[in-house]
Amino acid sequence: MPAVKVRKEEAERAKRLLKRLGLYDGRRRPKREGEWVLLPAVGGDAIGTLGYEVLPLELPLRPERQLYKNLESILAERLSEDELKHLRRYDVIGDVAVIQIPPELEHRVDDIVWGLRRVHPFLRVIARKGFHEGKFRIRDYSIIWGEERLNTVHRENGVEIAVDLSKAFFNPRMKGERYRLAQLVKDGERVLIPFAGVLPYALVIARYRRVKITAVELNRDAYELGLENVRRNERKLRGEIEFIHGDAFKVLPELPGHDRVISPTPRGVDALALTLPKAERWLHYYDFVHEDEIAAFRRRITEECRRLGRECEVRVKKVSDFKPHVFKVCADVKLG
Ligand SMILES: C[S@@+](CC[C@H](N)C(=O)[O-])C[C@H]1O[C@@H](n2cnc3c(N)ncnc32)[C@H](O)[C@@H]1O
Structure with a gap:
């Protein structure tokens, strides 16, 4: 390499x-x-x-890749080369591991459990993951080993996040993205976060910056967990978080403008016209876009800014792979 x-x-x-x-x-x-x-x-x-x-230098693998490699090399004792090709990346959330198991590895579930437990001896639950469903974007999971629960406490970016994967959305792979945003935010800003889930973005930003955050979430379970998370991290937070339970499409029009709006938009929801008018200086707008459509996505945002009589600069960043040629992206929109 x-x-x-x-x-x-x-x-x-x-x-x-x-x-x-x-x-x-x-x-x-x-x-x-x-x-x-x-x-x-x-x-x-x-x-x-x-x-x-x-x-001719082999730079180190990123930590999550290294863990995956560890699992792969442990499982090489039991799985064939062909079977190993079907092994998917997995996530560890607190003491819960979640992994997608494709049909080609259906007969290898016990070996995968054995391998995961060897790489992560602290695990208490291993679940296989299905797809995100419904407007609250909750995944379908089935527990394949360990305790019968999907709630746990996850640590990232210096905060503790109580999650319940059976009741509310949470994606640990956005850890780096949350850190990136926290570094962009300046002390003194007012930040608005619709679609806030159990508050991972709000907590990480408030951990690093002296800001006033207003967050909005519709799922009652996610809202309750978010409140618990504010209490849990109270001593560590430099910023303040106000959390509103409600429909962002009803709540936001009633709120004043904020310096920065962060929209971790649920897939399939168009919240651009909702969030842009509330952003005074910055909007970070997440969406799922085919690589051939990125220029059109950027143009749509620029046009929406013009429609509102605002100048804007738009930078679109690929945040993660979603499926072949489709990415989760974040449009960083600087408003003039
Ligand atoms: C993609 S998830 C992001 C959650 C969180 N920001 C995170 O990164 O973990 C989208 C969230 O929006 C919430 N949601 C969906 N429709 C909503 C609405 N109309 N108003 C407020 N929240 C909504 C869902 O319940 C879910 O928690």
Whole structure:
């Protein structure tokens, strides 16, 4: 696995180029070395034609990838190479592991449980996951090992988050995204978060910044867990959180504008016209977009800004893979 060595000022541009050419290895972590940055790349001849210095260096896997690799190598004792290809990534939420098991591995459930318990001896529950359903975006789970529960306490970004996967949406893979937003927010801002769930975004931002957050959530169970989470983290929070139980489409029109609006929009819901008028300086709008539609998505936001008589700059960031060629994206909209 080669690494591309570039000066730190050039790193972002080089990373974008590698990504565009399909030569960036997102499973590994870039590494800073003084004035230089080493970018993880995939092998092949093309990498040598870009004019960068290329080192024969294996940069470390990102932690979640490393864990996955650990599971894979443990299971190599029991599963065939062909079966291992069907193994999916999994999540650990508190002491609960959730994994998707495709039909090709149906007969290997016990081995997968054995492997997960060896990688994570602290686990108390292992569940297989189905799909998100309904407007509250709750996944369908079935417990395949351990205690009969899907509630737990998850730790991320310095906060404790009580979750109940059978009652409310929670996605641990957004940890990095929540940290990114917390770093963008400035002390003193007023932040509005519709579709707030059990409050992961609000808690992480309030942990780092002295801000006033108003959050809105319709699912009563998620709302109750969110209130518990505010109490649980009270001592650690620099910011304040006001949590409203209600329908964002009814509540937001009654609220004043905020410096920043963060919309972790449920899939299939169009909340652009709802959230944009409430954002005075920034809107972070999440959606699921096919890679061929990203330019059209950006244009739609720009047009919506114009319709409201506002100037805006829009940057669309891919946050995670959703399905082949479709990404969860965040439009960072700076309003003039
Ligand atoms: C994709 S989840 C995001 C939750 C949370 N922000 C997180 O990242 O864990 C969307 C959330 O919006 C909530 N929701 C759906 N429709 C809503 C509405 N009309 N008003 C307020 N919340 C709503 C769902 O219950 C769910 O918790």
